[in-house]
Amino acid sequence: MRDPDSETNEVHNKQQTSAEPHKFFGILQLESNDDVKRLAVQWKTELASASSSMLSTFIAFPLDFAKVRMQSYDTRFLATVKDAYHVEGLRGFWRGVGAPMASVTIVRTISFSLYRRSKHVVDHYMTQMTGQSPLELANKTGQSPTLATITCFSSAGAIAGAAITCVSCPFELIKLNAQLAGKMQREANPSDRPQPISDLRTGAFRTAQQLVRDRGFRGLYCGYRLHLVRDTVGTAIYFGTYETVKQLLSNARGNGSAEPAAVALAGATCGIVSWVMIYPIDVVKTQFQKRQLEMGSSEVARPNIKFFQPGSYRGLGVSVGRSALINMIFFSSFEQIKKRITAGDI
Numbered sequence: 032m033r034d035p036d037s038e039t040n041e042v043h044n045k046q047q048t049s050a051e052p053h054k055f056f057g058i059l060q061l062e063s064n065d066d067v068k069r070l071a072v073q074w075k076t077e078l079a080s081a082s083s084s085m086l087s088t089f090i091a092f093p094l095d096f097a098k099v100r101m102q103s104y105d106t107r108f109l110a111t112v113k114d115a116y117h118v119e120g121l122r123g124f125w126r127g128v129g130a131p132m133a134s135v136t137i138v139r140t141i142s143f144s145l146y147r148r149s150k151h152v153v154d155h156y157m158t159q160m161t162g163q164s165p166l167e168l169a170n171k172t173g174q175s176p177t178l179a180t181i182t183c184f185s186s187a188g189a190i191a192g193a194a195i196t197c198v199s200c201p202f203e204l205i206k207l208n209a210q211l212a213g214k215m216q217r218e219a220n221p222s223d224r225p226q227p228i229s230d231l232r233t234g235a236f237r238t239a240q241q242l243v244r245d246r247g248f249r250g251l252y253c254g255y256r257l258h259l260v261r262d263t264v265g266t267a268i269y270f271g272t273y274e275t276v277k278q279l280l281s282n283a284r285g286n287g288s289a290e291p292a293a294v295a296l297a298g299a300t301c302g303i304v305s306w307v308m309i310y311p312i313d314v315v316k317t318q319f320q321k322r323q324l325e326m327g328s329s330e331v332a333r334p335n336i337k338f339f340q341p342g343s344y345r346g347l348g349v350s351v352g353r354s355a356l357i358n359m360i361f362f363s364s365f366e367q368i369k370k371r372i373t374a375g376d377i
């Protein structure tokens with residue numbers, strides 16, 4: 032006859048044994064979640080910039096499409112939109128969006144990571160020279176922007192902008208080809224009645240192959256010098272303006288360091304100011320790269336950059352509107368995602 036107590040113990044042991052795997056997996060899941068959160072906090076800048084870039088690029092891409100067409104063909108906004116819609120359809124406005132969504136995400140993620148590191152390096156050297164940290168000054172409640180803070184942010188932006196061009200130039204050239212392909216095809220094969228374009232070979236890999244075949248590996252970097260100048264100057268103005276306006280609207284007024292309204296306005300302002308300052312360089316870059324795409328392996332003369340002339344600002348209104356929209360969306364999303372990751376909500 033079995034002892035009742037021993038049966039009770041066996042049942043208890045079985046229950047405990049069966050519960051142990053669940054407990055074990057529960058601990059693993061908890062540790063896994065903690066690890067994910069730690070990694071998310073460590074890489075919050077990269078995660079926030081990547082997801083925000085994809086969102087803002089997709090929403091504002093039709094305006095970028097119109098801007099490129101206007102720069103290349105000297106047409107007005109409504110005429111450009113009507114012409115493209117009539118011949119290429121609604122999908123035409125997003126033709127080639129895949130490459131920039133991938134490239135802008137990669138470029139901005141690397142750019143913001145470089146910018147974050149660069150501003151700490153610049154801050155270190157400026158602190159050694161002046162005895163005062165620009166970053167500490169910028170984060171101080173009630174403190175307005177100074178020459179030191181503007182110099183720190185702008186210098187870090189210039190470093191990040193220059194460094195990233197080796198990655199961004201080929202992607203931007205491929206995007207440009209996709210956006211101009213429909214119009215270039217019609218120019219090459221004119222007809223009395225334009226036919227809808229349904230099959231344009233504008234894939235990223237196909238375009239890259241053609242550029243390498245025509246010009247060698249250097250073909251992927253057509254217009255690189257103009258791209259380098261544009262992004263070095265533009266990114267310096269971009270980050271310098273963003274950080275300065277955000278500081279004016281937040282810390283300088285005794286508010287939080289990243290108020291939503293301040294972030295949105297700072298994002299719109301930095302997009303507008305940077306584009307207005309570098310726009311003639313971008314126009315020349317677009318025209319130069321378009322000619323190289325058209326001419327294949329033939330040599331193309333680089334146009335001169337001309338400031339304060341009407342032709343140098345073709346499509347500026349569209350670019351400014353696009354830039355304001357894309358940066359309002361980007362920075363609002365960027366700051367919110369970073370805040371939520373830091374708080375452990377993501």
